[in-house]
Amino acid sequence: MxxxxxxxxxxxxxxxxxxxxxxxxxxxxxxxxxxxxxxxxxxxxxxxxxxxxxxNKEGLFLAVTQDQHERFIRDITPDSVDHLQLEAGLQAIGEHYVRALLMPENLAFFRIVVGEGRKFPEHLQRYIYTGAERVRAVIARFLEARGAQIDDHEMAASYLLELWRSRHHYRALADDAYRVTDRELSEHVGAAVCFFMRAAKPK
The missing domain is CATH 1.10.10 (Arc Repressor Mutant, subunit A)
Known part of the structure; x- marks a missing residue:
């Protein structure tokens, strides 16, 4: 045995x-x-x-990217924010998400998968979109639980995700030497949350 x-x-x-x-x-x-x-x-x-x-090599590559994707999903899924109010909870989720996006290994794999996207289009779509969908669902549930006065929580979550990733993620993808300090990351996330809060107030 x-x-x-x-x-x-x-x-x-x-x-x-x-x-x-x-x-x-x-x-x-x-x-x-x-x-x-x-x-x-x-x-x-x-x-x-x-x-x-x-x-073969293709099967190995797909297995590696799937494994990396599962790691990324774990990285971007925040700990419970149930105890936090709306603004503080969004800040916590955003910092967790952007920090994971900017991890060197995640950036490197994102570049590789995008570069090989024509060979593996379905795999590319799954790799790129599943992570964002996971965080979008977390944000949408949190907005609903906190009574945010928004007609479409999913759409609002999508806008917030783009605000978070727009400044630093794309620059980091283009420049391997690009770095963001913890303070810069926190301020960037906070500015996006502040902008968002003007339209999303608790009932």
Whole structure:
């Protein structure tokens, strides 16, 4: 029984080792230049095992981006804000979201996925939009719970997301050296929340 229990664990560990090594290789070299042989050299194991688990380089890339996307979703999903009032809650959600957007690894993967979008259009759409949908739903529920006087909470949440990401995210994508201090991030989020609050007041 013990040996049977250990076998799946080894398989999971090997898969995670491949994913981590592939993440590093894709980030360093991009999709086209990346070699599965480099992945195997870093992760250990064999090329046959990699192909058995992922099929080919494309399958490995899709698995890596899916894994990275799940990490991103965890990064941008804030802790509970149920105890906060409207303005403070939006500030907390916004800082959490923008900080995750600007993480170097998230920026790097965003660039790679967009760059390879023609090869994997469905994967690109899922990668880009699912994260925003998750945060949009959190904001919409929070606005409704706090009695924000807005006809469409989902639409209002979409506008707020664009206010948050518009200044720093696009600049960071274009300039690898672009950095934002914690104070700048907080002030940017706060300015967007302040602008938003003029139209969204609790009942």
């Amino acid at each position: 013990a040996s049977q229990a250990r076998a799946p664990d080894r398989g999971v560990a090997r898969r995670q080792a491949f994913l981590q090594a592939a993440r590093e290789v894709f980030l360093e070299q991009g999709y086209e230049a990346a070699s599965v042989n480099d992945v195997v050299r870093r992760a250990g194991g064999s090329l046959a095992t990699l192909y058995a688990q992922f099929g």
